[in-house]
Amino acid sequence: MTNIELVGRVLSSLPADDDHPYRTGAWAPQVTEWDAPDLELVEGAIPTDLDGIYLRNTENPVAPSIGRYHPFDGDAMVHVVGFHDGKAFYRNRFVRTEGLLAEQEAGHALWAGISERPSKAIREDGWGARGRMKDSSSTDVVVHAGVAITSFYQCGDMYRLDPLTLDDLGKSTWHGQFPSDIGVSAHPKVDERTGEMLFFNYGTDAPYMHYGVVDADDRLVHYVDIELPGPRLPHDMAYTENYAILNDLPLFWDPDILKKGGHASRFRPDLPTRLGVIPRRGQSSEIRWFEADPTYVLHWSNAYEDGDEIVLEGYFQDNPEPSVPPESSYYQRLSRFLSLDGMQTRLHRWRLNMRTGATTEERLSESLSEFPMLNPDYIGRPHRYTYATTGVPGFFLFDGLLKHDGTTGNEEHYSFGDGVFGSETAMAPRIGSTAEDDGYLITLTTDVGNDRSECLIFSAADITLGPIARLRLPERISSGTHSTWASGDSLPNWPSAS
Numbered sequence: 001m002t003n004i005e006l007v008g009r010v011l012s013s014l015p016a017d018d019d020h021p022y023r024t025g026a027w028a029p030q031v032t033e034w035d036a037p038d039l040e041l042v043e044g045a046i047p048t049d050l051d052g053i054y055l056r057n058t059e060n061p062v063a064p065s066i067g068r069y070h071p072f073d074g075d076a077m078v079h080v081v082g083f084h085d086g087k088a089f090y091r092n093r094f095v096r097t098e099g100l101l102a103e104q105e106a107g108h109a110l111w112a113g114i115s116e117r118p119s120k121a122i123r124e125d126g127w128g129a130r131g132r133m134k135d136s137s138s139t140d141v142v143v144h145a146g147v148a149i150t151s152f153y154q155c156g157d158m159y160r161l162d163p164l165t166l167d168d169l170g171k172s173t174w175h176g177q178f179p180s181d182i183g184v185s186a187h188p189k190v191d192e193r194t195g196e197m198l199f200f201n202y203g204t205d206a207p208y209m210h211y212g213v214v215d216a217d218d219r220l221v222h223y224v225d226i227e228l229p230g231p232r233l234p235h236d237m238a239y240t241e242n243y244a245i246l247n248d249l250p251l252f253w254d255p256d257i258l259k260k261g262g263h264a265s266r267f268r269p270d271l272p273t274r275l276g277v278i279p280r281r282g283q284s285s286e287i288r289w290f291e292a293d294p295t296y297v298l299h300w301s302n303a304y305e306d307g308d309e310i311v312l313e314g315y316f317q318d319n320p321e322p323s324v325p326p327e328s329s330y331y332q333r334l335s336r337f338l339s340l341d342g343m344q345t346r347l348h349r350w351r352l353n354m355r356t357g358a359t360t361e362e363r364l365s366e367s368l369s370e371f372p373m374l375n376p377d378y379i380g381r382p383h384r385y386t387y388a389t390t391g392v393p394g395f396f397l398f399d400g401l402l403k404h405d406g407t408t409g410n411e412e413h414y415s416f417g418d419g420v421f422g423s424e425t426a427m428a429p430r431i432g433s434t435a436e437d438d439g440y441l442i443t444l445t446t447d448v449g450n451d452r453s454e455c456l457i458f459s460a461a462d463i464t465l466g467p468i469a470r471l472r473l474p475e476r477i478s479s480g481t482h483s484t485w486a487s488g489d490s491l492p493n494w495p496s497a498s
């Protein structure tokens with residue numbers, strides 16, 4: 001390939017014969033950073049009405065873990081693919097978190113990961129809802145106020161990157177109001193209409209959750225206690241035009257083990273799912289809780305208002321605490337909470353009646369899928385189409401795409417093919433888009449057999465046609481969790497769309 005520049009490298013002390021299933025294959029960490037101003041087109045053509053950036057966060061551990069390694073412990077690397085005038089550029093950069101820099105200086109890991117007791121950490125300090133963890137900032141990425149922001153699912157700092165150059169812009173301070181004592185959870189929600197970023201955090205001390213709003217000027221303008229019955233493990237939130245939706249789900253750390261310093265997630269089918277609806281600038285006392293069938297929901301796909309009802313959609317888990325045979329290996333036990341077939345994740349709809357307080361719910365699909373993406377113009381409003389990923393059985397990798405039509409119930413599938421795995425797939429509306437699925441789906445793949453990665457572009461109107469363009473990345477990338485799309489007109493310093 002031509003026109004590619006290697007611009008950085010982070011020293012890795014992982015052994016060459018590493019055999020951890022989440023540090024090899026599609027999860028083999030990448031240590032190099034590249035600039036590619038004009039990506040090589042392998043097949044098809046880049047649409048000239050695709051204009052903006054796809055950002056993806058990935059897991060790239062660079063030091064042997066203290067004890068057991070979990071894929072969510074890996075250090076963050078962000079990839080950006082930008083599309084403009086039928087061309088595409090690419091960059092990737094590590095997120096140089098405080099934790100990564102400290103471990104690089106020490107030459108070894110300083111914190112134990114999520115599969116180990118926090119007391120195994122060398123450092124006394126740290127981040128995370130359970131404490132003494134490294135905030136690797138490797139879970140999520142959003143764009144707020146023209147800046148790319150990464151975050152960590154166990155709560156931590158927010159790291160700011162220039163969305164085009166991926167230059168390090170330091171941590172979010174919110175003009176001195178950032179809640180550094182608890183941090184912020186992954187899955188803050190950016191409302192493109194108002195420019196606001198809605199967020200939550202959680203921890204092991206009462207009130208166990210907070211909810212807040214950061215305005216378009218990056219100022220914390222709202223922050224309230226959300227009182228829960230005890231420590232909980234929320235992962236995501238949703239919002240409508242007027243409300244934020246938080247949750248108290250019956251899967252959380254066993255309180256007795258927690259008292260002894262251990263962290264074991266237990267599903268409590270004797271407890272209801274509780275969904276909390278609060279006006280977007282509402283006080284703690286204004287939250288209204290709705291009860292529903294017990295489950296755990298990793299990701300919500302959307303929420304919107306429909307008369308007296310708040311409609312919430314997401315992935316109901318039939319089996320939030322999958323069991324494995326007693327003789328199972330650590331790796332098999334690890335994957336039980338990571339595979340979609342283990343948890344049995346299916347698209348689901350809850351209707352919360354604000355007048356009567358009643359909840360009704362229904363399954364929308366029999367397909368196992370997760371990691372939903374919508375046309376961003378429809379977030380918080382009624383939508384028709386949900387784009388999601390399908391998973392490899394018994395493991396955490398995405399082997400294909402699924403498009404769900406909420407009006408007809410029809411579904412389209414696309415499989416990446418043997419040994420090829422994709423990323424959470426963003427929907428990018430076409431410039432001049434005239435329909436909800438008038439746009440493109442973007443994903444990054446890792447082809448294990450051929451040791452290479454590509455960026456695929458699909459027509460959102462018909463994913464069964466396969467990619468309309470394939471672009472080769474400079475190097476095979478590692479897998480990860482979340483991604484986002486930002487249109488060119490939302491970005492500072494973006495060349496104006498023609």
Ligand SMILES: [Fe+2]
Binds near residue numbers: 139186298482
């Ligand atoms: Fe997530």
